[in-house]
Amino acid sequence: MSIWLRILPYVGAVLLFVGLLFGAYHHGVSVTDDKWQAQWAERDTRDEAARAANESAARVREQSYQHAIDKAVQDGQRTIDQLTADAAAERASRNGVQLEADKLAARLAASQDGVNSCTAASSAAASRAVLVLADVLKRADERAGDLAGYADQSHARGLTCERSFSAISQ
Template structure:
């Protein structure tokens, strides 16, 4: 009976030793898993911080580009407004010139009616008409050239703002 009791004790001791080894293994595995999980969490947090920092840089860059484009657009509008004011002044000058030519033509017509100079009258009328057409066409061309110049300069400034702000 003592042999059976000794065998049971031996079996119980082996079982206890196996349980302790299993528990030690599981505890070590759990500790290692926790360490790796902590490392992964730190890496994920660092990645998230880096992504947030990068997104903030991109947002700041886009905001700066947007402000630069708005400034270019505002500057182009101011230039266009100044060009339109200049064109209005040129139109007023052309209108004064046209009225002066019309007055001269009327005085020539009156002089021709009283003196009989029809050839000079025809020349003045022809020159007056040609000058009026020329002034109108020049005004149209100048307005278009001014508009295109302002648009081109705005485009160039916008491009410069975009290329200068490349990271």
């Protein structure tokens, strides 16, 4: 046992030294972990601030896009409303012209009533041809007016769509 008593202080010193080394190592690991944790927290804070700034900028950009689209739609609707009003005015003037054509055809038919019988048959055929021609022209004019109105509105809608696209693609 005497050997153990002599070795015991050395073993205690070695154990104390190993304990001190482990404590120093553990302290270094803790300090390094705390340092990295602080850097990660700082990075997370910067990332969150950048995300918030990007989100805010994206919202502003989205609102400006929506404002531009709304303006293009309002302008387009104003154009379409103007075209609709113009088409209605044109239709009213066209109806007046067609009414005058109908009156002229009726006068032509009435003027042919008192003509002698030889020329009455040829005049009746001619007045029927004039009435048919007037009816065909009236229908063609109506259809042309309708198609012009559709074309004008389609053109206005296309321009509105183009303006909206241009507003968001800039």
